[in-house]
Amino acid sequence: EVQLVESGGGLVQPGGSLRLSCAASGFTFSNYAMSWVRQAPGKGLEWVSGISGSGGSTPYADSVKGRFTISRDNSKNTLYLQMNSLRAEDTAIYYCAKAWGSSWLSSCPDWGQGTLVSVSS
Amino acid sequence: EIVLTQSPGTLSLSPGERATLSCRASQGVSSSYLAWYQQKPGQAPRLLIYGASSRATGIPDRFSGSGSGTDFTLTISRLEPEDFAVYYCQHHGSSALTFGGGATVEIK
Numbered sequence: 001e002v003q004l005v006e007s008g009g010g011l012v013q014p015g016g017s018l019r020l021s022c023a024a025s026g027f028t029f030s031n032y033a034m035s036w037v038r039q040a041p042g043k044g045l046e047w048v049s050g051i052s053g054s055g056g057s058t059p060y061a062d063s064v065k066g067r068f069t070i071s072r073d074n075s076k077n078t079l080y081l082q083m084n085s086l087r088a089e090d091t092a093i094y095y096c097a098k099a100w101g102s103s104w105l106s107s108c109p110d111w112g113q114g115t116l117v118s119v120s121s
Numbered sequence: 122e123i124v125l126t127q128s129p130g131t132l133s134l135s136p137g138e139r140a141t142l143s144c145r146a147s148q149g150v151s152s153s154y155l156a157w158y159q160q161k162p163g164q165a166p167r168l169l170i171y172g173a174s175s176r177a178t179g180i181p182d183r184f185s186g187s188g189s190g191t192d193f194t195l196t197i198s199r200l201e202p203e204d205f206a207v208y209y210c211q212h213h214g215s216s217a218l219t220f221g222g223g224a225t226v227e228i229k
Contacts, residue, residue: 035218037166045158045166045209047218061217095165105213107156109177111165 002026002110004096009115016086016119022079022096022112030054030074033104036081038092039114048094049081050104057104064090086119093117123147123212125221133229140197142224144210149190154214157186157195160223161206169208170195200226 008020022034036048049060049070058070069082079096093114099106124147134140144155152173158166168177170186173193183198197204205228210221 037218037220044223045160045211045220047220050218059216100171105154105215105218107168107171107211107213108166109168109171111167113165 002098004098004110004112006094006096006112006115009094009117011118011120012086013121014087014119017082017084018086018117020081020083020094020096020115020117022081024077024079024096024098027098029072029077031102033057033099033102033106034072034079035097035099035104035108036070036079037095037097037108037111038090038117039095040089040092043092046092050099051079052104053102059104083117086117088119091117091119122217123150123215123219125210125212125219127208127210127221127224129224130222131225131227133227134200135229136200136202138200140195140200140204140226142195142208142226144188144193144195144221146191146193146212150212151214152189152193154212155186155188155193156211156213158209158211159204159206160209166209197226202228 003025005023035050067085071080095114096112097108098110155173157170160166174186212219
């Protein structure tokens with residue numbers, strides 16, 4: 001059974017940094033691309049970033065480009081999202097989601113339960 | 122960038138009724154790259170339909186997807202109590218994953 005467990009969320013001041021993690025199990029992690037998708041309170045879904053199975057392709061949404069960095073450690077079966085220069089508008093639940101295969105350009109059959117990031121002074 | 126517009130924003134129906142949700146793309150897209158998700162309060166999204174018309178694992182056959190080009194539809198043939206939720210369409214065929222704004226199916 002696929003399991004994705006996010007952690008690392010919390011309250012941070014504007015301009016601060018946070019690193020999210022997503023621990024994966026139940027599948028061969030390195031064979032699958034992953035994405036981060038966020039949802040602001042009461043709002044819809046917004047794709048943040050994706051990463052190929054090898055880690056060689058790492059696109060970003062324009063809203064986070066230059067501030068967020070996605071990475072993965074296939075030896076630890078873990079996906080990361082380093083978030084710098086955080087803004088109030090980054091406040092959201094952050095979900096990690098697994099792709100169908102090695103390309104991040106994919107629908108997402110599996111999702112974690114999310115971790116809440118709140119940016120406020 | 123492709124923009125997905127969902128309508129109606131809210132659909133008020135009774136259990137047993139048929140729900141029809143629309144997703145319109147700002148330009149023609151391949152049906153292979155169109156998916157639908159269901160999200161209930163406090164839960165992560167769940168994939169319902171991929172490739173515009175293929176049901177994901179474990180999805181009941183009362184859910185069906187159709188469409189091509191710019192117009193796609195999610196149909197729930199007979200609403201069950203557990204189907205009242207928010208539904209999102211998604212496109213994944215270009216340089217980003219794009220979601221529609223969502224459509225709520227609420228109990229009338």
